[in-house]
Amino acid sequence: MMNFPLTTVSILKHVETEYGNRELVSYCEQDSVFRYNYVEFSQRVRQLANSLISKGIKKGDRVATLAWNTHRHMELYYAISGIGAICHTINPRYSMDQIRYIVKHAGDKALYFDGDFLAIAAMLHSANLGVEHFTCLANDKASTEEFTFMVYDEELQSQTTDFVWPELDENTNAGLCYTSGTTGNPKGVLYTHRSICLHSLVSSHSENLDIESQDVVCPIVPMFHVNAWGLPYSVPLFGASMVFAGANMQPEKLYKILDDEAVTYIAGVPTILSALLGHMESKQMKPKALHKLLVGGAAPNSTFIEKFEQNFSIDVLHGWGMTETSPVATLCKLKPHLKEELTIGEQLALKNKQGRKLYGVELKLVNTDGSLVPHDGKSYGDLLVRGAWVSERYYGSETSSSNQDGWFATGDIATIDENNYLQIVDRSKDVIKSGGEWISSVELENIAATMPEVQQAAVIGAFHPKWDERPLMLLVTSPDVQVSKEEVKQFLQDKIPSWWMPDDFVFVKSLPIGATGKIQKRDLRDKYQNALVDSLP
């Protein structure tokens, strides 16, 4: 066979010729809306490629972005990787210290930032970390009292739309994303052109994400974290239109955009989508064309899928993955025989699981001694993964992050059932080890969150002199609602094994949320680890 390199440019060329008139819509600074199609998009990507070359950006250089989901961010994805450089997306929600660390560690040569992140850009400029070029993506906030930065659209306008893409080997690095570093410093995961293309091809398939050319997809999941689950590559591959919501993450604004733009498909984490669901419930309406939804990044609560499906006729697909797995590794599509055999209630319960592995990925559940855990849907084990888009080693590391047999330990505890459906039980550092038995903090949280008065719940293992750890539940209740510990206990009583009952409950105003939108259990453990001991007589 011919050697036809799988590169991001191959996706760009394909969408330009095959689906050139499909639209991209981008909500940008000051509520401006930018509309164009894939032909015009490709022209601007080539202008950007010329601009990058004129700045001296070369193959292998890291070019950083600090940006919302916009058409400009999408152009950067393609132009940077297309010239053989590496598109390093930085999560602006990281602390200044973490961002400084990441930029230095990555050795970024240029930075493209949205106006909302001007202060971070100014800090990086002053810190002198080796970044040579700073460009503001938005047209309105490119200067501080000290600095005036280049403006993206002006840079593009000075360039021609002609560009000859270099021939790249498909194993060339194309993207870089740092994990949130809940333990130690953030670690960089490099994606190659090949891994991106394979991930896009498999994930978008009708048995998986089911992205079709008539879809209008809005990736609510941010492009600054794990390539927005690969959607900037997998959506154009099959010619679907794209809507970029910019900084508009509030449910009212998001709803309006999805409705106005007739979005058919959205993807996001449970927190943002639950807020959207709440808004839809209060209006008793859904964005008019919306009928497909992908949720992942954390477990949705047990009523999430049911409400979207039953009340709003939106098909929900639940997936699991991590920065190290590009990220889509499993998706919860029902096998044909299960659609026939299971009741609607049973199907909904199954859809709450994280699903089955995609072609190109393999999963394994093991005990602490490395022995295999049976696929019975009940036995807990450490989840290992390997595959064509699973990271082998972290950026800058000499050693592999996999074990000697080539499996990567995910840090998740899971079960796998007889039909190969994976269920994430907990992060291994969050699971509560009570007297040698394990209690899933995630399951307790999900059940507590179904109590009408409860907005959010988090469970940690607090130190206990007899059992090592016992569950402690922190609760955020709806405003102006009074609920007692006894009432929560009563609610949980017949829904959980008796020995899972938390030893204590703490009512808090809010829970600490990290850069990727997840509850920071480490902060809670730091604060409440000794809460049960302190309260002992």
Ligand code: ADP
């Ligand atoms: P980080 O939060 O450290 O940035 P990732 O964004 O890569 O890391 O998140 C990966 C982790 O998120 C997984 O290992 C898993 O614990 C959790 N996760 C992802 N998807 C799901 C899901 N659908 N259900 C439960 N947990 C999930």
